[in-house]
Amino acid sequence: MNTYKKQNCSLTLQEGLNEYYKYNDPIIKEYADKYGSFLVNHDLTHVIFGLGTSLKEESMLDTWTLWATNITWKQIYEYSVNKDLRNLTKELVSDIGGWFVVLGCVAKAIPLKLKIIFTRVPKIKKKWPFDSVTEQMLSESIVVLRKEYGIQILSEK
16 A cells, blocks of 8 residues: 555556555546546656645645656646636635645645755756656656656655
8 A cells, every 4th residue: 555655666657656546535536537637647746756645745746846847837827727627726625624724734844845855856867757757657667767867755754
């Protein structure tokens, strides 16, 4: 269970993604199927950076995504103006108690976000390809990909 959260995970990236969908709320897979590649790409970052779907982990993933992937500001903007994805965000935020809960959690995660920026990002050899993961990469083991990209995940502890 959640093998992809271990630094030396031997699962392939596809197997890690399957595990991510298996051990999280089924709605996550439904959203990925419904809203397409942007959410699948987001879910792949959960796997490669070894994070689950708690609010704290989502906040940490935002930091990884901005600093250690090749996502562009144009892609972020397109996500932010996409009506369906905005409605999804509103629904998710409402389900967890509103924006004050989100902001409180983000504030509590600042030390971990700084740890990512100052101790993990400098070790990155090349940025994770946010929107261009290939079939070959999906069949590669997570540990090999993490070594190739220089990704050292944060421990679950």
